[in-house]
Structures are given as structure tokens and as C-alpha cells.
Amino acid sequence: MERLRLFPDSTKIENDSLTIAGHALGSLVDRYMTPLYIYDHATLDFSAKSYTDALSTHYPAPSHITYAGKAFLCKAIAKWTQEYNFFVDCTGEGEIGIAVAGGVPREHILVHGVNKSGDDLKSAMQHAGTIVVDNLTELERIHNILNDSKDLYSANTEALQPRQPIPQSNTSLWLRLLPGVAVTTHHTHTQTGQHDSKFGMTQEEILEAAKYCRENDLPFTGIHFHQGSNFRDPEPLIPAIDMALDLAKEIRFIGKWHFCPGGGWGVAYHEDELPNPSIENYVRGIAEAVIDGCQSRGLDLPHLHLEPGRSLIARAGVAIYRVGAVKKRGDKVWILTDGGMADNPRFALYGAKYSCLPVSGVSRERGDRVSIAGPYCESGDIVIEGLSMPNIQEGELIAIPVAGAYHMSMSSNYNGARRPAVLMLEEGKADLILQRETVDDLLKRDL
Numbered sequence: 001m002e003r004l005r006l007f008p009d010s011t012k013i014e015n016d017s018l019t020i021a022g023h024a025l026g027s028l029v030d031r032y033m034t035p036l037y038i039y040d041h042a043t044l045d046f047s048a049k050s051y052t053d054a055l056s057t058h059y060p061a062p063s064h065i066t067y068a069g070k071a072f073l074c075k076a077i078a079k080w081t082q083e084y085n086f087f088v089d090c091t092g093e094g095e096i097g098i099a100v101a102g103g104v105p106r107e108h109i110l111v112h113g114v115n116k117s118g119d120d121l122k123s124a125m126q127h128a129g130t131i132v133v134d135n136l137t138e139l140e141r142i143h144n145i146l147n148d149s150k151d152l153y154s155a156n157t158e159a160l161q162p163r164q165p166i167p168q169s170n171t172s173l174w175l176r177l178l179p180g181v182a183v184t185t186h187h188t189h190t191q192t193g194q195h196d197s198k199f200g201m202t203q204e205e206i207l208e209a210a211k212y213c214r215e216n217d218l219p220f221t222g223i224h225f226h227q228g229s230n231f232r233d234p235e236p237l238i239p240a241i242d243m244a245l246d247l248a249k250e251i252r253f254i255g256k257w258h259f260c261p262g263g264g265w266g267v268a269y270h271e272d273e274l275p276n277p278s279i280e281n282y283v284r285g286i287a288e289a290v291i292d293g294c295q296s297r298g299l300d301l302p303h304l305h306l307e308p309g310r311s312l313i314a315r316a317g318v319a320i321y322r323v324g325a326v327k328k329r330g331d332k333v334w335i336l337t338d339g340g341m342a343d344n345p346r347f348a349l350y351g352a353k354y355s356c357l358p359v360s361g362v363s364r365e366r367g368d369r370v371s372i373a374g375p376y377c378e379s380g381d382i383v384i385e386g387l388s389m390p391n392i393q394e395g396e397l398i399a400i401p402v403a404g405a406y407h408m409s410m411s412s413n414y415n416g417a418r419r420p421a422v423l424m425l426e427e428g429k430a431d432l433i434l435q436r437e438t439v440d441d442l443l444k445r446d447l
């Protein structure tokens, strides 16, 4: 069944019902309620190994995978990344805190952010091996913090508190290039590298930043760029890689230097899309471009870093919702569930497409196209539009595959929603890794 191939590797149909890693989804719901998110450990391991195998096969110098924590980060996931010695990309102080609590060592924490606050930068200097500098103002801010001189960010709330001395930091700096070349994604909101993007520095700004680092003795060791998310054609990466290598040559990195052409490799969310694009082809394409580009410019091969989020974790996750009501309105059939934009805002943000199977009675013939929507007070609270489904009844459970990335990490408490529980599944083992929020949790910050 083509819809089944979207689900995690260990998914099976037993007694016409879905199981993952040997766990009947219906039984998990009996214990943990809905909405419920589950992750299949075997699928996570498979994706991680695909990346590490491809890198070691195609790149002859040191290389690293950086897991993009923005896709989904909690202590269990942070711990899992260290089974593979991955770096973890943290956006700011909050994700740094989770990575540290999950046992990620300093040298594996890499900090991103397009407008890092003074607190983000101080936390990065305390806990991270690498900061990816987004702009020239930030670079100056880092210099000032390092010198413990006047923090340009003193307008921050933190200025009201006693200043915390920053220990002499041994955090390296990479500069984020804005290549000005877009990759094709399904929506402009998932592009980051196009010429008018808010992210990163132009080539001229990179050269200025490199000069500033030299003049001020800042530990500048690498170049980074990221062009967008969920793309399938690595072609636009090549001119951006060439641009970054031209800059590396002009900057004259000597000996060990780092290069990261970001992440963003795609996954299939719907049976109408082509199957998941090959991780090996993506890694090989980048490795060959870097090797050739360095050879032709007489550059030492950099430590090569790739920064996938979605393609490591999206396929491992499944969202399980319960149907509360079914309504017919005009030509539309609405399947109303207890999950929606508060745990998965991706349709509302950029029209993301999904598929779905019922948890039981999987083999029922599919009929009318339905729209699946959540319980929240927004007309845009839609999860799926126009998907052919069997005749779904009130009270049934449905399972949405490819739910592992940018759901929980983008979730909210809209309408007082309490974020769902999250389980990590292995054969014979279902670990609760995030518990369901409660009303008390909602009230914790409410003074």
C-alpha cells in the first residue's frame, strides 16, 4: 500500500490495524490519550546511518552531521544524537539549555539565530563550541561581550540584573553566507538563501567580517550557508558552494577550517509525491562539489558539516488523533479531530501537504475526499485538505505519517491547548519522552 510507505520503517498491519515497532497504536492511545506523537527509534537510526555511511564513503577528510534541533528537540533526542556523535544546531538559549540537559558536550553544540539576543550569545559562549554569526552587528556584539566591555544589547531585560561575567570563551565562530541562490521548495516561506532573505551576510559583508575577526583576534574558523528546507534538487547548492569556496580562498584559511552547506534535504509527505529522495545522492553531490572546488582553487579540504533536520527525523514520527465529529458542508466532508494547528501549524503556515490512514480497519476501501481539521478557533486550523479516505466514523483514531519534524517544535498553547505526550518506540519498549501538558502547566507562568 503506497500510503503505508510514508510511515516509519517498523510499521505493520496486524488484524487490519496499524502497529509500529510491535506496538498497537490503539493500545498506546488507551494509555496515553490523544493527540499522541510517537517516534520509531529504528527509523531514526536508519536515517542517521544513511548520513554517516554516505559521508564516510564520499568525503575523504573529517566530516560531521549536525542535527538541526529546530526540527524537534528534547532530552531524549539530544541523547540520541550523541549515539552518533552528531553536533546539535541550537537556535538560542532555550535549545542550548535542552541540549545541555540532554548531555550534548560543548564541542558538539553549534548555535544559530538570525538576531541572537545578548542572553543567547552569553549562553552560547558558556556552552557551545561554535557560534554561526549571522550579521556584522552580532559579530561586534560578540567581540564586546568577549571583552566584557559595554554590551550593545544592554537594552535587554537582562541589563536590569547584575552582569554575569563571561568566562574567557573558547567558542569558535563561523560566518553565515547569504548565497543569493534559491532552492526550489514548495513555498517561499521555506526558502532561506535567496537574495532578499533575512538570513546571513552578503559576500562583501563576509569579507568585512573576516577582516574584523583578524583585526580583533576573534576565533573565526568556518563558513556556513543554508538555502532552504525540503528541497529535492541539490543543483542550486553547487553555485553556492563555489561562492563559499571563492570566499574561503580570498580569506586564506590556513590548515583546519570548517564548511557547512546547511541542511534542508527533502522527504515525501504524501503518496502523490515521488518517494523520499536519496540521502546518498545528496551527500555525494555535495562532497564531490567540495572536493572538486577545493582542488581547483588549491584549498585544503575543510571539515565538512551537513545540517539535516527533517530528513533525519520527520519520517520517524506519527501523529495520532481521535475523530470527534464528521460534518458535511456543501461539497465538503469535514473530519474534526482533537489535533490541529496547535501541535502542527504547518498547513496554516505554508500549506504543507499530508496523508493519513485510519488506525483500525486500514484495508477499507477509500471513497470521498475529506478535509481533516482541528478543534481550534481558526478557519485555517486544517491538517489535510482533499484526501481520499474510507468512511470515517466519529470516535475513530487516525494516524498522520511524516509528523516527526516541525510539529512539536512549532506547537503552541493556542486556545489553551496542552501539548501532546510524545513516545519513543522500540520493540518491547515504549518510553514516554515528553509528558502531556496539563492545565497546571498552563498556569505556571500566570502570576
Ligand SMILES: Cc1ncc(COP(=O)(O)O)c(C=O)c1O
Pocket: 068, 070, 071, 089, 112, 192, 226, 228, 229, 230, 262, 263, 264, 265, 307, 308, 309, 310, 311, 405
Ligand atoms: C540554519 C539551518 N540549518 C538547518 C536547518 C534544517 O533544515 P531541514 O530540517 O529542512 O533539514 C534549518 C531549517 O530551517 C536551518 O535554518
